[in-house]
Amino acid sequence: MRTVAVVGASLAGLSAARSLRGQGYDGRLVVIGDEPHRPYDRPPLSKEFLAGAVAEAELSLEADGEDLGAEWLLGARAVGLRTRERCVRLADDREVRADGVVIATGATARTLPGSAGLTGVHVVRTLDDARALRDDLARGGRLVVVGGGFVGAEVVSTARGMGLEVTFVVAGPAPLSGVLGRDMAAAVSPLHGDHGVRLLCGTGVRGVTGGPGDRSGAERGRVSAVLLDDGRRLPADIVVLGIGAVPCTGWLEGSGVALGDGVRCGADG
Ligand SMILES: Cc1cc2nc3c(=O)[nH]c(=O)nc-3n(C[C@H](O)[C@H](O)[C@H](O)COP(=O)(O)OP(=O)(O)OC[C@H]3O[C@@H](n4cnc5c(N)ncnc54)[C@H](O)[C@@H]3O)c2cc1C
Structure with a gap:
């Protein structure tokens, strides 16, 4: 060769x-x-x-x-x-x-349909993704993290340590249940509550919604809420999608x- x-x-x-x-x-x-x-x-x-x-x-x-x-x-x-x-x-x-x-x-990070172009919606796969999220977290506000795998759980812990108000939305019975198994996940998940994270398990996410944007351009404005499958609406200033990766x-x-x-x-x- x-x-x-x-x-x-x-x-x-x-x-x-x-x-x-x-x-x-x-x-x-x-x-x-x-x-x-x-x-x-x-x-x-x-x-x-x-x-x-x-x-x-x-x-x-x-x-x-x-x-x-x-x-x-x-x-x-x-x-x-x-x-x-x-x-x-x-x-x-x-x-x-x-x-x-x-x-x-x-692999590349999986996203939610309809989330493209909304300011404040992040994935964490690349250095550029992490830079953008870090800058956004520094502004403070209400963070909603979607997805109970390692990346979601790590962002939750990090952001909470930075003082943000954090809600963690997990489709399964507990964060990390897919990777740690049910028993170990049940044992570690109370740590989030102990640190002041609002943990919502057993619900999927239907989508994210944004405020009115700059109508003259492609900018759709900033995210304002996460919509759950059970009909609830979680107000959000920043959303992180930790919902897996696609080859x-x-x-x-x-x-x-x-x-x-x-x-x-x-x-x-
Ligand atoms: C936030 C985060 C935290 C993680 N934490 C851990 C951890 O604690 N422990 C652990 O073991 N693992 C962790 N991982 C997983 C680990 O980073 C991955 O397993 C590892 O990066 C895989 O390496 P890779 O080279 O196979 O693929 P990747 O790192 O995905 O690299 C593929 C590269 O190819 C590029 N590429 C894609 N398509 C094309 C194309 N068409 N043309 C040219 N280039 C292309 C991509 O941009 C990328 O740079 C984490 C991952 C992330 C994102």
Whole structure:
């Protein structure tokens, strides 16, 4: 192989690039990422970074002075893969020809239909998402967090620690019941109440609604409430959706790569 293209410049992409070099691959290595950033660590985004206890520079996944001899194409979105020509097509019509392609495009945050364009509605997947949420939390106000997985629970704890009024809406019987199991989730969920979080379990969310926006532009205005399946309306100044992630496989459609809920692969990966 003379050229390997790694698509996705995050944890898996960087790890693949490191492994290739570690195993003696000395050909051309092109790392393609649609974010403008070099690889960074996502876990602190919903915790220490959000709280302001960790700076952006500390998120870097690359060691000081680490040089993999790669070409970094950042801010470059892959939009297609032609397997026969071994060619990755980018959104700006550039093409990267490679002998091997590593698919490391991860996942993107799931959103609620109708929430796009409403100021104050956030997801937490990228550094830019976390920056925007951190700025919004600094304004204070009523925060509603939707989704009882790790990201939702972490944002709840962080924001409450920053002094916000927090309501936590969870579809299941308790936060983290999907990942910890019912018993452990029941044991830890009272911690939220102990810290002054209003916890609403067993209800889904129908949508979010916003106030009147700037009618001249695309801006729909700021979110004003979360609408629950049971008909309740929760007033909100800020909403965080922690409702899971969707695999970034759109660029592989039509390529012949087998897709399901992600890239289909065998037990050996
Ligand atoms: C807020 C948050 C907190 C987390 N906390 C923890 C934790 O405490 N512990 C833990 O173990 N895990 C945690 N995780 C999960 C962990 O961050 C992920 O498992 C990890 O990021 C997965 O790495 P990845 O490289 O496979 O995918 P991703 O990190 O999703 O990276 C994929 C990259 O590919 C890019 N990309 C996507 N499509 C394209 C395209 N078409 N063209 C070019 N580039 C593209 C994306 O923009 C992204 O940069 C957390 C995640 C988040 C978001």
